Every structure is written in C-alpha cells, then in structure tokens.
Amino acid sequence: MPSQQEQKIFAKFKKIVIQQLSVKPDEVILNSKFIDDLGADSLDMVELVLAIEENFQIEVPDDLxxxxxxxxxAVKLITNAIEKI
Structure with a gap:
C-alpha cells in the first residue's frame, strides 16, 4: 500500500498525466503503463518528465x-527525489 506521501504525489501526478496524455481519469492507475495502456510515445514521455520536474521542483536524471x-x-521516482531534498 502506498504511503500517505505517495498517495499525495500520485493524486498530483495523475492530474499531470491526464492533461499531458489526454486520457480519462479512470485510466490512470498505479499499474498503468505509459506506452501500452495510456498511448504515450517517446515525445510524450519527454514532456511528462519535464512536467514532473516543473511541478515537483525536482530533477530527473537522464539515465532514469x-x-x-x-x-x-514515476510516483516512486518523484517520492525518492523529494525525500532527498
């Protein structure tokens, strides 16, 4: 079960995913695969990473x-990055 912080991050991140990928809210669950389930392509993934960095004030290393x-x-990555701040 996700921690309370992960739940808050998921709620905020879900809104970003819905906006960036133009998907329905019920399609965005923790197990959703960006490419297979949500129809993201490589450009969408780059834009999602930029949105993560902007909205959560973190830097996502290129190798990740x-x-x-x-x-x-994505939620785990954001959570880990925030905890390091």
Whole structure:
C-alpha cells in the first residue's frame, strides 16, 4: 500500500498525466503503463518528465528516464527525489 506521501504525489501526478496524455481519469492507475495502456510515445514521455520536474521542483536524471514505464515507477521516482531534498 502506498504511503500517505505517495498517495499525495500520485493524486498530483495523475492530474499531470491526464492533461499531458489526454486520457480519462479512470485510466490512470498505479499499474498503468505509459506506452501500452495510456498511448504515450517517446515525445510524450519527454514532456511528462519535464512536467514532473516543473511541478515537483525536482530533477530527473537522464539515465532514469528510460526506466519509467508505469505510473507507479514515476510516483516512486518523484517520492525518492523529494525525500532527498
């Protein structure tokens, strides 16, 4: 079960995903795969990373960008980055 902080991050990130990928709210769950389930392409993923950096005031290392395949992985990455601040 996600922590309270992860739940807050997920709620905020979900809004970003809905806006960036033009998907329905019920399509964005922790297990959603950006490419397979939400129809994202490589450009969408770059834009999502930029939105993560802007909205959460963090920097996503380039070598981790390719590792983000699901909403859960993105939430974990954001959570870990915030905890390091």
């Amino acid at each position: 960008v390719g590792d983000i395949k699901t909403v859960r992985e």
